[in-house]
Amino acid sequence: MTIRIILADDHPIFREGLVNSIEETGEFEVVGVGGSADEAVALAFQYKPDIALLDLSMPGNGITAAQRISDAGSAGAIAMLTVSEDSNDVTAAMQAGAMGYLLKGVSASELREVLGKIARGEAHVSPGLAAQMLRVMQNETKPPRQPIDELTKREEDILRGVAVGKSNKEIGSELNIQEKTVKHYMTIILGKLQARNRVEAALIAQEAWGKSQS
Amino acid sequence: MTIRIILADDHPIFREGLVNSIEETGEFEVVGVGGSADEAVALAFQYKPDIALLDLSMPGNGITAAQRISDAGSAGAIAMLTVSEDSNDVTAAMQAGAMGYLLKGVSASELREVLGKIARGEAHVSPGLAAQMLRVMQNETKPPRQPIDELTKREEDILRGVAVGKSNKEIGSELNIQEKTVKHYMTIILGKLQARNRVEAALIAQEAWGKSQS
DNA sequence: CGTGAACATGGACTTAGGTCCGAAGGGCGG
DNA sequence: CCGCCCTTCGGACCTAAGTCCATGTTCACG
Incomplete structure (x- = not known):
């Protein structure tokens, strides 16, 4: 057989x-x-x-x-x-x-x-x-947890704007919030990401999220 | 045979x-x-x-x-x-x-x-x-010519600092030039790259030169 | 030699970015 | 009900970034 x-x-x-x-x-x-x-x-x-x-x-x-x-x-x-x-x-x-x-x-x-x-x-x-x-x-089953994963939805919205080079003013306009609020969030975001400035934050974002939509 | x-x-x-x-x-x-x-x-x-x-x-x-x-x-x-x-x-x-x-x-x-x-x-x-x-x-035989390829040696030195999130002051200190001079060069670099700010310039640099040395 | 490019710096000024204090509303869970 | 977190905003303030005008030196090339 x-x-x-x-x-x-x-x-x-x-x-x-x-x-x-x-x-x-x-x-x-x-x-x-x-x-x-x-x-x-x-x-x-x-x-x-x-x-x-x-x-x-x-x-x-x-x-x-x-x-x-x-x-x-x-x-x-x-x-x-x-x-x-x-x-x-x-x-x-x-x-x-x-x-x-x-x-x-x-x-x-x-x-x-x-x-x-x-x-x-x-x-x-x-x-x-x-x-x-x-x-x-x-x-x-155990994906590494990055600081960027700890951002709130709003914080992420703002970081996405920063990640493509937008100013606080532009981001505020897009999200219908005050520039002042964007600044406030940036302070929090920089703290969470342990970034010294927005450039570092943008680079971290790009690293984590891939290519920016230039 | x-x-x-x-x-x-x-x-x-x-x-x-x-x-x-x-x-x-x-x-x-x-x-x-x-x-x-x-x-x-x-x-x-x-x-x-x-x-x-x-x-x-x-x-x-x-x-x-x-x-x-x-x-x-x-x-x-x-x-x-x-x-x-x-x-x-x-x-x-x-x-x-x-x-x-x-x-x-x-x-x-x-x-x-x-x-x-x-x-x-x-x-x-x-x-x-x-x-x-x-x-x-x-x-x-015909590599595309990018604006970033038109930078002078000094301009490139400075952009490399910006590309990893350094401030003008830090870059000036490293290159032994005045912060004022760095600013001057940044104005030129942003113009050549058609970038609106240093974040955009940093992103362009990373895109062209690969990963930043974080 | 004259010229242009590259490098460097100063002055004056405006806008952007970031920090810290404070306040308030809404939703959720204990 | 209360505490916590998220979201939003204002005030005050200081530093950083960026622009534009100007100046000067050195080097390479025609």
Whole structure:
């Protein structure tokens, strides 16, 4: 009983190497080969493979293909194949229904081993990537708290004006408050940001918020 | 008379596909296969191939390998193979002695055609990449002239102080000039940059010179 | 040699920025 | 109800920033 696989990758030479690597022990059979997301979805629908092995970055987007195949229930399992070690890609792939995520640098035997696991229902991510994902998830749950995050809504409104070089008078006019009030807020803002003057505050703002809208 | 080739790529599956693609018509013979820059250099030295086909981004850097093989005269010609369409990579590869630059998405027949040209002494870059390189080179010979580039040395000194939030007095002290002189220069700088105040000038400076040294 | 550019400074003055004290209204939570 | 925070504003005042007029020296170039 062979494990039936469809695969989709837009690099012909790699695809050929892949087919050979997968089939060389007779344990797996590649029943369909495509070069884009659309072809992958059609092949999955047509062949109902045990595993759909998809390139992450092919035309039409591998993750989109994974999502569509998963939604349609057209494959027993989905695995992604890519050079990307970006944990965002891994997360996105898993959320799209992939049971596995493999790097293109794997050897043929390792690839077959992982495919076997996936066919048995086990999820797989390269160990290095799994550790990286864990680190990223931990960092994301504890975003660093900057002084600029402690500003009130009004204070932020005013700093945004300062960050693009506007005078207190101009800011007051825009926000319909007195220049005097803007000054008052600036004193508070400078204190919170530990900035000595508005230039420093503007630079801090730009650093934190990205490019100013010049 | 077959064309003898060594190839180096750190992805085993791709490498296998590559060997098969190259050898399938009998016109080429892969005499050596490696996975890193060092292996490529050693193989070239050992086999003196007609063509060394190198992956740009393998361990030890494909461009470095190309340079070493070219310096040693160990191969008739060098060709790079990569996913990168970055024209800086193309330029670097060519400067390292590569006669060809191919994208990994090429078909097997196209690959063989290009290898044949290279073996005959013709250089080859994918047409799209060649056009992109031309555009980049044209842009580089005519760098856009920014107002900030029109500042005198002294004006720039002063703007650098302003760009990190320093007062005129502080800048004067650092540069051993009067605050009065700094003010004078600021008037000129603001005029040249068409900035209304020092905050705008600081933002322009940061935009042009990158991050301020906070 | 004459001229222009770059660098430096003074005077006088106005506007902008920032600080600190004070006051008040509204909303929210204990 | 009370305290706290947010928002808004006034007064008084001092320093910083910016402008414009003027002057002078040095250096490089035609």
